[in-house]
Amino acid sequence: MQSLDIISVNFWQIIISLVNLLIIYRIMKKFLFKPVQKVMDTRQSQVDRIFSEADDSRDSANQMKREYEQKLAGARQEADTMIKTAAQTAQLRGDQIVAEAKEQAAHARQKAEREIAQQKQQMLQDVRSEISELAVDIASKVVEREINQKDYDGFVDEFIQNVGDPS
């Protein structure tokens, strides 16, 4: 079996070797780099998508949270105002009721006082007429004569007026 010399240059062998390197380039590109790159790119895009989705949902969650907080604050304020108005209304109403009650009480007292005064007047009147009658009777009995009732009334009244006047 023959061998080549240790250094021997052969044109066709060089060409074949050159083509071999081109072939190995094609093999590497087609069977290793392309499928692996494709898979890695797909994974990258998937990861990107997942991340952007997560960002989106976080944003929307934050927005919802903000909205809820706003709503909650609004509701709290509303409740506060409601309570305040209710308290005010109740206060007003209570004041009104008290005022009415006071007025009624005052009214009733006035009426009672007026009635008392009236009755007192009446009573005084009665007592006065009684006394005058009594006085006339007594006087007629005492003097035993007919006193002109008409002339006498004025005198008795004057007398009683002076007697009954507490001042």
Added chain:
Amino acid sequence: MQSKRRARAVDILLILLIVLPLAGAMTLKVLTTPDAPLSEGVQISGAQIYFTIPMPIQDLPITAAQVNSWAVILSILGVCLYLTHGIKVIPDSKRQLAAEWIVDTVNRLVRSNMGEKFIGFAPFVAGILALSALSSLSSLLGLFAPTSDVNIILGWAILVFILITHYKLKGGLWAYIKGFFSPIPVFAPLNIIGEIATPISMSFRHYGNVMSGMVISTLIAFALRSLSQTVLGWLPGTLGKIPFLQVGLPAVLSLYFDIFSGCMQAFIFAMLTMMFIATAAPEDA
């Protein structure tokens, strides 16, 4: 279940595709190697010629280097197919991680040495690395390393030279010609020699390293065999014919010449390719 069994069958076929070419090359070598008698001494020669095809300019001898490089190419094809077989978006196998690691590493290497616009060179660089390193490492199987044949490396270097020139011409033919006359016209012969020297130096560096490793290994193995025969030849029967001294030292040398030197030269060749092409391209292109 059906698809799983089919995937496994494909895996086995691909592993066979990786192993069989190398095994075939080894078989071919074993069948054709003549028994060299010890008395003839050591003989260092190039690749074995299996047969010769008559061609117009020069006859084409099909040598062990050619056959072995084809075997390596087929194996690399098998490895690529095996690594990317059943590749998924969400990786569930170690081989996919290995494939992604390879692609990522080469991409990063190309990106850092040549820049983003040359990222298309990544498969080319990976091809050089794989072909060169595995060709050198095939000597571990007892094969004639294709990288210790100057023709193989010269072919690669000429392809690289073509690429370099292609990128230089992108800057314009006039600029390319003017480049030879800078900084002063007297330098023109030197520049032309320097241009031609690029592929030659690249190929001879790689080829010379692997070849010299092989030569030194052969010489030392022969020397050890002779020494063993002289020192231990008195042992009776076949015991005296066994070269005991060949155990040990050749293994250490093989570690350096076959594994370290082979991988190193593959890396250097790839690095030089990237550097030359990246510097050849005009800045703005």
